[in-house]
Amino acid sequence: MTPTRKSFVARNPSVLYFLAALGLFTAIVAVLSEASGVGLISTSFVKTLGKTLCLCLVAIAMDVVWGYCGILSLGHFAFFGIGGYAIGMWLMYARTEIIVIDSLAGQVIPPTPQEVSDAIGNQIFGVVGSSEFPLLWAFADHLWIQLALVVLVPGLLALVFGWLAFRSRVTGVYLSILTQAMTLALALYLFQNDSGLRGNNGLSGLQNIPGFDDTGQDVVSIAFFLTSAAALALGYLLFAWITDSKLGNIIQAIRDDESRVRFLGYHVESYKLFVFTLTAVIAGIAGALYYPQAGIINPAEIAPIASIYLAVWVAIGGRGRLYGAVIGAAVVSLLSSWFTGGGAPSVDLGFYVINWVDWWLVLLGLTFVAVTLFAPQGIGGLFDKLVRKS
């Protein structure tokens, strides 16, 4: 390190701006929410914002793996979903346990542990015609283990998959197709009724946090919102630090010319594997924060198209810059819910009325083509140009 090397913040002014903006935004939302008594922002909108923050978190992970390391993974939303399932299992189990114990308390004789467990199994797996607890649920009653699984399962899956893929030098579009296949396999597996995760019913009722039954959803939603904001801030800091470090330089060099880095003596596969696994873990954490706010998770969420959307957000926001990913994810997902939620006014062309609920995807698709062709740096690129001019 040369003595003239500037401090981390001086080299990355965007981090400070971003954290300041995020803090301000969080504070405003918290003050205006129903939980604080002002109520200018409805609880459901707080949830939407909280979910958006989680999507921003998975988007910056995607940006690191794609924008910085050049691996177009079409599997990161699968890791996001796995995180959601891992926490969802505990939420669903613990909540059902409370309900079951309540209902069994009316019995003349106190219930045995076996009876309680059978009743919970019936409640949870009745919809798929089973009442047995599959092996997957062995730790569902331990919050801490399930929290560890949020990190461990996506991490291990990414580690094994990445190790297999990178060591046989699967790169470029082939890797994209392979990750997409992995996502499809996972989604198809979860769609089965005997997967042990309730098939296409998925896990539901996740918005009810066990032990906080008396706390209103307004408070729960703001708590999750703040946690998501904190997670996004930490994730942003972590990724900014990684991409700024020497490791980050090597990663970007791999993106630009993998062979040259390999010939310089670096073990490219290890770097790629590290980035792939780390971003998968962050995606899992983002998912674990997202689904309690969404309330329900089902295999359709994991379908390959979701991962492609993730890439779309990052591309529209601007690859290779973390705030670009945040902007892309926030703008596209909020616009998307505005358009598909019927918020956008219909356009009357005289001979045809454009109803945005039907035409939003067409608009998004074409916008996306236009961005790829004319603004490969995305919104973030335009932003950079403006900053530089001023």
Next chain:
Amino acid sequence: MMRLVFGMILMLLSAVSVAAQDLQALLQTHADEVAKPSRRSVSVMLDDLVASGLPQVPVFLEEWAGRNVWQDDATGLFYIGAEEGDALIIRDVDTGDETSVDAGGFTQLRPNGGVRRVIGTALVQFQLSDPDPARRQAALESIARRGEAEQLAPLIASLEGEADAGIRARKEQLITFLTARFSEDTAARVTAIETLAADTSVEARAVLSQILATTDEVAETLPDVNIAELYDPADAPEASYQILVDAGLAPALVSAGDIRAALEANIAEGRVGTVPVASLNTDAAREDAYAALARADLVPPLVTQDDVAAALQSHVFFAQYVETDTAVTQAARATLDTVETRVGWAQTVDMTLDGLSLASIYFLAAIGLAITFGQMGVINMAHGEFIMMGAYTGYVVQLFVPDYTVSILVALPLAFALTFGAGVAMERLIIRHLYHRPLETLLATFGISIALQQIAKNIFGTQARPLTSPDWLSGAWVISDVIQISTIRIAIFVMALIFLVALLYILKRTRLGLEVRAVTQNPGMAASMGINPDRINMLTFGLGSGIAGVAGVAIGLYAKVTSEMGADYIVQSFMTVVVGGVGNVWGTLAGAGLIGFLQKGIEFLNPSNTLAAQTYMILFIILFIQFRPKGIVAPKGRAAAD
């Protein structure tokens, strides 16, 4: 002399009187049986009727079974009647003379279901020789549905006069079935059973299974009966014990629910016996409390694991053949084994055909990609939507052209033209700007893909649209009971073959193909040789897209046409190309074959779950690519460099 003549006349007269003995008289001798038949006794009377050989008998029996026979209350005579308002048209059972009478004085005979079945059996022998082949056929089918021992003799008797070769063969088959099941002669049965070895039909297998029917039995010592199998009770202790309980040889198990109910019923002052209710929250505590109740004789005693083990130990469990003749069951068992081996082979052949047809569908879906992705290296995520466009073209053409054969013939070139145009437009407007950024091609074409999908949804709605195949494609080619394949799948197979040949021809034998390969290998050098790479890229992409459109028509005939149908095929199609080896049509064929057969194979092992089959198949492909990253047919030499 006179006495002799007189005697002869007398004899003649009596003979005439016997021949002229009418059905009515015969019925009158059994009047009670006819009026109030019971299943047991009716057969005696039926034997008499059949033995009389009167031609009126089958008609009467049919009407009787059809509840159309009425009895005159005054005279006790039987008539065939039909109600017409208040009046009753009665027909004499012998002469067939019709009269209209008041229904008041007549009683309708209503033989019950059991009796009607017996009548039906008696009727079969008449129907078996009926001059109308359709009725003979119907009688045979009724025998095939419920074979009975009594049918065997009339069936054999009717064989002689049978003129129709088809019906004769069917009669012989049924005689074999009935002989195998009911003949009195063990040797005949065994022979009949052995001839069944050549017959893989479901019916023949059902006959063998019926002969081999068993019942599960339990006894203290093994009796001397025809035993199919001895069970080891340790394999399924609970089920075995349940058999004991059902046979009344052991007391029923007391379930956890029974224990709880018994405890609840015996609560007194917050206690069960001496145990406080609050402490009954474990199974052990509950069992102790229950045992205390049992000692006080308030509840049946608990059956412990030791009791169960002892009970299982002291009994033998076995399956016993309903059939008592050992020779017969042995022959049937051996024959069934042979037949099942043959059926197994037939199923393998059937599965191979299934795999072949699935492979041709994957091949059709992927062949366009083999050109755009395989030759040009362009990732076209909208490829599936081109397939969808082709299928919807077929649907729209059918709206205007009602004749299905003509409409398909119109739709195929139209779909090609349409998707060719779409492909060329896409290449000109988007893809050519992105040749050096393959990952972005993927995303841009994905944008096109979601836009096209949504536009299709806006135009055609979300429900599936039919693309009806012409009649000559809707049948199936039935080779045997086990092996059959629908004509549409054969057509798709043929189509895949045509595509393969056409594509190989275009790539290897035409000027265009030469230029395509030249541009693929080295665009700069190709350009310096006077080839216009832009034009070639455009045409190549158009060709690949056009083929996708034609494939869409074929796939639409077989699967449903929805706006999402393309998305169903896109991942599989890329897999097919990657597994096969990029840049090689043979590779795509090999990839489609591997994936098609693999999926059918996995489905065969786990038939209830096609989702699982797809999951395992994709996992297999991911692993496969680890070991052969360049696919089955890997490019060699310089072409393999990148």
